[in-house]
Structures are given as structure tokens and as C-alpha cells.
Amino acid sequence: MDVTNTTVFITGANRGLGLAFAREARRRGAKKVYAGMRNTSGFDEPGIIPVRIDVTDKASIAAAAEIADDTTLLINNAGTAALIDGPLASDFEAQSKQLFDINYYGVARVTQAFEQVLSSKQHAAIINVLSDIVWLPRPYLTPYAASKAAAWSYTNQLRFHLQDRGIEVLGLHVGFVDTDLTNGIDVPKASPEDVVRQTYDALAAGKSEIMADQGTSLLKSTLAAEIPGYITPPPGLF
Numbered sequence: 001m002d003v004t005n006t007t008v009f010i011t012g013a014n015r016g017l018g019l020a021f022a023r024e025a026r027r028r029g030a031k032k033v034y035a036g037m038r039n040t041s042g043f044d045e046p047g048i049i050p051v052r053i054d055v056t057d058k059a060s061i062a063a064a065a066e067i068a069d070d071t072t073l074l075i076n077n078a079g080t081a082a083l084i085d086g087p088l089a090s091d092f093e094a095q096s097k098q099l100f101d102i103n104y105y106g107v108a109r110v111t112q113a114f115e116q117v118l119s120s121k122q123h124a125a126i127i128n129v130l131s132d133i134v135w136l137p138r139p140y141l142t143p144y145a146a147s148k149a150a151a152w153s154y155t156n157q158l159r160f161h162l163q164d165r166g167i168e169v170l171g172l173h174v175g176f177v178d179t180d181l182t183n184g185i186d187v188p189k190a191s192p193e194d195v196v197r198q199t200y201d202a203l204a205a206g207k208s209e210i211m212a213d214q215g216t217s218l219l220k221s222t223l224a225a226e227i228p229g230y231i232t233p234p235p236g237l238f
């Protein structure tokens with residue numbers, strides 16, 4: 001599915017990767033771009049329509065789906081992360097509940113709300129922003145990793161479920177991206193603009209998954225190995 005002449009709705013689009021998705025959609029000739037965000041105050045991007053949406057609130061999601069009922073490409077980008085001491089940390093359960101509510105249930109809520117909108121179109125697609133963390137043990141990101149692993153599984157089930165309805169589902173796997181979310185974390189980071197370009201190209205090529213950086217591609221290539229990357233990460237990824 002080519003982005004040209006589509007109507008795009010992006011969650012978490014007020015900054016970072018989501019805003020990069022919105023800007024690149026405009027550059028590629030999207031007919032309309034909706035930028036979903038919790039607070040639309042002060043947002044001013046030429047040709048991009050801000051829409052209030054909180055992925056933890058079903059009422060706001062339903063309202064957004066009604067406003068953007070011409071959407072043909074849904075991008076589930078909204079997400080959050082938190083650092084903890086590890087999988088046995090005292091705040092593990094509280095952090096996990098918060099991250100699952102946004103990173104997993106948020107994706108499912110928005111997708112459910114927009115399913116009827118997308119099913120009514122001749123051509124439609126969904127992009128879910130995932131992470132290499134599902135294959136890479138980083139104990140200080142345990143709740144985030146678990147929530148993204150759940151979102152990956154949901155994406156795979158969703159793709160199979162929608163394949164007869166003409167709705168494409170693309171999973172975007174990527175490591176750290178250079179946005180506000182990763183400020184203060186001293187690791188190699190991908191450019192959001194580069195990630196977005198690769199993702200839209202993959203969608204146009206009819207792909208089901210995109211590994212948007214070298215580290216993620218390397219991790220994915222180890223999954224069939226006797227000792228995969230999620231047991232012993234390849235050198236250079238920590």
C-alpha cells in the first residue's frame with residue numbers, strides 16, 4: 001500500500017517518531033494526515049490535523065475514530081517506557097500495569113475502534129510500532145519488553161485475522177530511536193526520519209515486517225540459531 005492519497009491516523013504524533021510519520025506522510029502525498037495526541041494545545045504543523053486521543057480512554061478513542069472516519073492507514077505509535085532495577089524490582093508490577101495499559105491494551109483498543117472504519121475501505125493498512133526489545137534481554141526495561149512482546153504477538157494474530165478483509169498489517173521492529181523518550185540513555189540510536197522512510201517503503205512493497213536498523217536485523221537473524229540472541233545477545237548490542 002502506497003501512502004500517496006491515503007488518509008493517515010497516527011497515535012502519539014505530537015513529537016518524536018509519531019510526528020516524523022506525520023511529516024513524511026505529507027511529503028509523500030497523503031491526502032490527509034491526522035495527528036493523534038492527548039493534548040492538542042499548541043500543536044501547529046502545516047497540513048496536519050491534530051485530534052485528541054488518549055489510548056487508555058475508550059471514550060476518547062471512539063470520538064477520534066468518529067472524527068477520522070475516512071482513515072485508510074492507522075499507525076499505532078503511542079507508547080511509553082520506564083527504567084526499573086530489573087525483573088525482581090519492588091515496583092515491577094506497578095510499572096508493568098502502566099506500560100501494558102498503553103503499549104499493549106492501547107494498541108488493541110485503538111485497532112478495535114478503527115476496525116470498522118478500515119474495513120469499509122477498498123484498501124487499508126495498519127502499522128504497529130514494536131521493538132527489538134522483544135528479542136534482547138535488557139533487565140532495566142523488563143516491563144517495557146514484556147508489553148512490546150505482547151504487542152508483537154497481538155500484531156501477528158491481527159494480521160492473520162484481517163488477511164481476508166484486505167487490511168494489511170505491518171510490524172515495525174526497531175531499537176532505540178533518537179527521540180525524547182530515549183533522552184539520557186547512552187546507546188546507538190536510529191534517526192526517526194530514517195525509520196519512517198524505511199517503514200513506508202516496506203508498506204509500499206507489501207511487507208509484513210520491517211527491521212528498521214542493523215541491530216534489530218541482526219537479532220532477528222539469530223532466532224533460529226541454537227543459542228538465539230535473546231539468550232546470548234550478539235556482541236556490540238549492549
